[in-house]
Amino acid sequence: MSVFxxxxxxxxxxxxxxxxLFGGVxxxxxxxxxxxxxxAVAPEDTVILAGDTSWGMSLEEALExxxxxxxxxxxxxLLKGNHDYFxxxxxxxxxxxxxxxxxxxxxxxxxxxxxxDVAYCGTRGWFQENGSEIPGGxxxxxxxxxxxxxxxxxxxxxxxxxxxxxxxxxLFQAFRSREMLDLLQAYGVKRCYYGHLHGKSLRYAFxxxxxxxxxxxxxxxxxxxxxxxxx
Numbered sequence: 001m002s003v004f005x006x007x008x009x010x011x012x013x014x015x016x017x018x019x020x021l022f023g024g025v026x027x028x029x030x031x032x033x034x035x036x037x038x039x040a041v042a043p044e045d046t047v048i049l050a051g052d053t054s055w056g057m058s059l060e061e062a063l064e065x066x067x068x069x070x071x072x073x074x075x076x077x078l079l080k081g082n083h084d085y086f087x088x089x090x091x092x093x094x095x096x097x098x099x100x101x102x103x104x105x106x107x108x109x110x111x112x113x114x115x116x117d118v119a120y121c122g123t124r125g126w127f128q129e130n131g132s133e134i135p136g137g138x139x140x141x142x143x144x145x146x147x148x149x150x151x152x153x154x155x156x157x158x159x160x161x162x163x164x165x166x167x168x169x170x171l172f173q174a175f176r177s178r179e180m181l182d183l184l185q186a187y188g189v190k191r192c193y194y195g196h197l198h199g200k201s202l203r204y205a206f207x208x209x210x211x212x213x214x215x216x217x218x219x220x221x222x223x224x225x226x227x228x229x230x231x
Contacts, residue, residue: 003115004041004074004227005165007050007195008081008219009033011065017055022199025221030068036226037072045074046115047227048108050195050218051081051124051167059096062086070102078107080124081167081195108165110146112154118231119154121189122165123147126177127196144179151187163230164192169217171206172197184213193230195219 010019011030019026041047053069056062069076080087087093090109097105112121123146126139147164154162164184170177170192184192192215197205205217218228 002042002045002229003120003231004045004047004229005050005193005218006047006220006223006227007167008052008198009049010052010055011068012055013064013068014061015055015057029220029225032225033220036224040227040229041073043073047074047076048120048165049076049078050165050193051079052083052195053078053081054086055083056086059086059088059093063100066097066102066105070104074104076105077113078105079122079165079167080109082124108150110149112150112157114154114157114159117160118163119157119159120163120165121150121154123150125166125168125170125180127168127172127175144183147180147183151183151189155187162187162189164189166192166194168196169194169206171210171215173204181211185211189213193218
């Protein structure tokens with residue numbers, strides 16, 4: 001049993017917002033996702049989707065995208081991204097999926113998922129472009145608390161390792177999400193995966209060690225649309 005991660009599928013099977021419009025690597029991206037996933041993932045595996053899974057503005061609009069993901073091998077755990085407008089409450093989303101007979105999708109939200117000796121933790125995070133200062137507002141503070149809640153639950157499981165998965169990068173060029181970086185250190189996280197970045201922004205994606213934590217960008221176009229094996 002293996003654990004994979006990939007972010008930013010940006011599916012739009014029921015809405016008119018296909019990523020093919022951006023050209024380049026996004027041409028035929030749905031077919032690339034299907035081929036890459038099926039080549040890597042087995043039915044007993046788990047795939048964590050690091051946000052921006054669907055362009056649907058509601059659960060109903062996202063349903064066709066959910067059905068596509070449901071049909072792919074493995075269990076899927078979704079984190080929230082900045083474009084996941086369908087996101088409501090976890091209780092409501094689980095009820096909707098159950099009503100639709102979708103059984104392989106679930107969510108990481110103020111929680112973690114322990115698989116083997118590893119607890120996978122995460123949240124959406126927060127991001128400011130061009131190195132500008134993070135506003136100390138409610139959204140940012142809430143994301144800090146969600147990351148802490150997820151890491152704390154991971155710690156309580158007794159797992160040998162905590163792995164962090166965020167949608168937004170916690171560091172990008174001069175930008176630093178200081179409170180989140182400090183939480184990763186405080187909880188002994190050694191690996192952090194993030195998405196959100198695409199196209200030209202990928203050339204500035206930080207990958208490597210920073211303050212004892214190893215970072216890797218796992219946006220779909222960064223990975224050539226094939227889930228990345230974390231274990």
